[in-house]
Amino acid sequence: MADTAVHTGEGTGRAARPGLLNRIFLHNLSGKIAAIPMMATVLIVFIGCTIWTIYFSFTNSRLLPTGKFVGFDQYERLFATSRWNVSVTNLITYGVFSLVFTLGLGFLLAVLMDQKIRFESAFRTIMLYPFALSFIVTGLVWQWIMNPTLGLQGTMRNLGWEGFTFDWIANPRMVLFALLIAGLWQGVGFCMVLMLAGLRGVDEEIWKAARVDGIPTWRTYISVVLPMMRGVLVTAVVLIGSGIVRLYDLVVALTNGGPGISSEVPAKYVYNYMFSGGNIGQGLAAATMMLLTVLIIMVPWAYLEFGGRGRR
Amino acid sequence: MSGSAPTTTPIAGVEPRGPRPRPFFTPKKIMLYTTLVFFSLYFLFPLYVMLVTSFKTMPEIRFGNIFAFPGQINFDAWVKAWTSACTGLTCEGLSPGFWNSVKITIPSTIVSIFIAAVNGYALVNWRFKGSEIFFAILIFGSFIPYQVFLYPLVMITRELGIFGTLQAVIVVHTIFGMPILTLLFRNYFASLPVELFKAARVDGAGFWRIFFEIMLPMSLPIFVVALILQVTGIWNDFLFGVVFAGTQNLPMTVQLNNIVNSAQGTPEYNVNMAATVLTGLVPLIIYFVSGKLFVRGVAAGAVKG
Numbered sequence: 213m214a215d216t217a218v219h220t221g222e223g224t225g226r227a228a229r230p231g232l233l234n235r236i237f238l239h240n241l242s243g244k245i246a247a248i249p250m251m252a253t254v255l256i257v258f259i260g261c262t263i264w265t266i267y268f269s270f271t272n273s274r275l276l277p278t279g280k281f282v283g284f285d286q287y288e289r290l291f292a293t294s295r296w297n298v299s300v301t302n303l304i305t306y307g308v309f310s311l312v313f314t315l316g317l318g319f320l321l322a323v324l325m326d327q328k329i330r331f332e333s334a335f336r337t338i339m340l341y342p343f344a345l346s347f348i349v350t351g352l353v354w355q356w357i358m359n360p361t362l363g364l365q366g367t368m369r370n371l372g373w374e375g376f377t378f379d380w381i382a383n384p385r386m387v388l389f390a391l392l393i394a395g396l397w398q399g400v401g402f403c404m405v406l407m408l409a410g411l412r413g414v415d416e417e418i419w420k421a422a423r424v425d426g427i428p429t430w431r432t433y434i435s436v437v438l439p440m441m442r443g444v445l446v447t448a449v450v451l452i453g454s455g456i457v458r459l460y461d462l463v464v465a466l467t468n469g470g471p472g473i474s475s476e477v478p479a480k481y482v483y484n485y486m487f488s489g490g491n492i493g494q495g496l497a498a499a500t501m502m503l504l505t506v507l508i509i510m511v512p513w514a515y516l517e518f519g520g521r522g523r524r
Numbered sequence: 525m526s527g528s529a530p531t532t533t534p535i536a537g538v539e540p541r542g543p544r545p546r547p548f549f550t551p552k553k554i555m556l557y558t559t560l561v562f563f564s565l566y567f568l569f570p571l572y573v574m575l576v577t578s579f580k581t582m583p584e585i586r587f588g589n590i591f592a593f594p595g596q597i598n599f600d601a602w603v604k605a606w607t608s609a610c611t612g613l614t615c616e617g618l619s620p621g622f623w624n625s626v627k628i629t630i631p632s633t634i635v636s637i638f639i640a641a642v643n644g645y646a647l648v649n650w651r652f653k654g655s656e657i658f659f660a661i662l663i664f665g666s667f668i669p670y671q672v673f674l675y676p677l678v679m680i681t682r683e684l685g686i687f688g689t690l691q692a693v694i695v696v697h698t699i700f701g702m703p704i705l706t707l708l709f710r711n712y713f714a715s716l717p718v719e720l721f722k723a724a725r726v727d728g729a730g731f732w733r734i735f736f737e738i739m740l741p742m743s744l745p746i747f748v749v750a751l752i753l754q755v756t757g758i759w760n761d762f763l764f765g766v767v768f769a770g771t772q773n774l775p776m777t778v779q780l781n782n783i784v785n786s787a788q789g790t791p792e793y794n795v796n797m798a799a800t801v802l803t804g805l806v807p808l809i810i811y812f813v814s815g816k817l818f819v820r821g822v823a824a825g826a827v828k829g
Contacts, residue, residue: 242731243650250643258665261676344811346760348777349804353570370588461762482671499671
């Protein structure tokens with residue numbers, strides 16, 4: 213790898229081959245020094261902290277991470293805790309809906325935006341601005357809109373529509389959809405922008421060919437254009453997916469896990485056990501399960517992107 | 525949906541089929557614009573509600589129409605949100621949080637962009653054995669949930685004696701900004717002609733001279749993109765602020781959440797919404813001022829690996 217790069221041996225010259233020590237430490241010294249922050253981040257944070265977290269998730273640490281090794285105890289307790297199980301179910305439910313609707317609406321809006329419409333930049337500005345806002349702001353605005361007494365429901369009832377009900381935020385069965393409305397509001401515009409870039413990257417010739425063959429436009433989108441946008445789609449799925457696993461701020465701002473524990477999510481479970489519950493081992497076990505989830509999402513992606521390249 | 529592939533040059537002898545001068549109000553067009561306007565209302569509605577609520581008085585809000593325009597524009601809620609709303613124990617409004625966010629965002633942005641620029645430059649022009657592996661792990665690591673690193677980082681910052689200070693938040697933002705920014709700069713520097721670098725080497729310029737005198741002046745566009753990405757990202761952060769900043773240094777997002785979601789007293793919705801608008805103002809201004817650059821920023825941020 214290094215030999216095919218621009219040759220930048222620092223001072224060593226090509227005549228005399230440098231010794232082993234030289235090659236490891238002194239060769240291209242400036243480059244190595246410059247990369248120290250990156251190497252330190254990789255070694256200490258991404259590798260070191262991950263191993264640390266996994267290791268201490270097998271201990272019975274409570275207020276401080278000093279407990280003794282207890283095998284899978286924390287994990288058994290984790291999966292015996294209803295709050296954790298509710299969190300996982302919530303995340304799966306929210307995740308499936310969020311992924312489907314973000315991709316679906318993002319694609320639909322991108323297709324609509326791709327019709328050579330007037331005011332395109334105005335529409336794009338309107339759809340994307342929520343993405344600039346934080347999840348805290350997003351959560352608090354929608355909390356206000358969905359406030360059962362003074363928000364949308366109260367307004368409609370005051371206007372004489374007595375039976376109007378929109379109390380999802382206070383309804384344990386519907387609260388995840390309240391989260392979804394706010395989450396989609398924040399994220400769909402971004403997905404639309406990605407998809408629009410993908411659509412614009414599709415060759416005009418494809419459209420001409422499809423028209424010549426008399427294929428209906430919607431068929432062309434589904435069977436020809438969508439498969440051609442595979443790269444953009446994979447990027448979108450991975451980004452949305454890793455965002456879903458991290459879901460935290462939005463829940464804190466919108467529902468704070470309530471009503472009851474009906475909108476708890478794993479990231480919040482981890483935080484609460486580590487920083488306010490004083491049960492670090494349990495928090496670390498939950499964090500390790502989150503890590504495992506991401507690996508399950510990432511490994512097929514990495515395989516498709518890097519491992520499966522030979523098949524095409 | 526016919527608009528996407530217009531037949532521009534009719535082939536000789538073949539008349540273009542279909543009605544040529546299309547009227548604007550076709551059913552298809554009406555459907556198209558109706559759908560777009562419907563979605564636009566969904567996206568605009570919260571901003572409208574936030575603004576009108578913040579200008580109302582509490583009696584007006586209790587009267588109960590969130591759509592209604594305020595009878596009289598009233599700035600009291602804004603003043604209170606900024607100077608005297610209660611966030612947990614203190615009642616100084618959002619202004620301390622605003623300044624904390626500024627104190628966090630400026631150094632984090634500068635430090636993380638500088639480090640990432642140097643990293644990217646080293647990765648492209650001064651490769652060494654193993655650098656690609658480090659980079660791959662860095663990018664892969666950026667997908668791992670922050671919760672996995674949270675506690676060990678608390679321990680590390682505690683050991684360094686900076687836990688509960690602004691420095692800790694700055695360090696954490698710098699660490700987690702590194703993958704995406706390094707990727708951004710690596711790809712940008714890789715797109716610059718390598719002859720420039722070679723010529724400078726032949727002329728005897730070293731690592732830093734080439735960086736400061738050749739690479740940096742050529743990379744203004746990518747700096748702007750990185751700047752937008754980092755400022756909005758760090759300003760909007762909640763988790764790192766709440767964990768690492770300590771109660772005296774909470775950033776604006778955390779203070780905002782404390783104002784709105786504190787249990788005591790009757791909630792003042794106008795103050796809450798004014799506080800929400802104030803917190804969203806900085807990223808919104810960046811979004812509207814930078815326009816297409818913001819789109820480029822988030823798009824560049826999206827294309828990982």
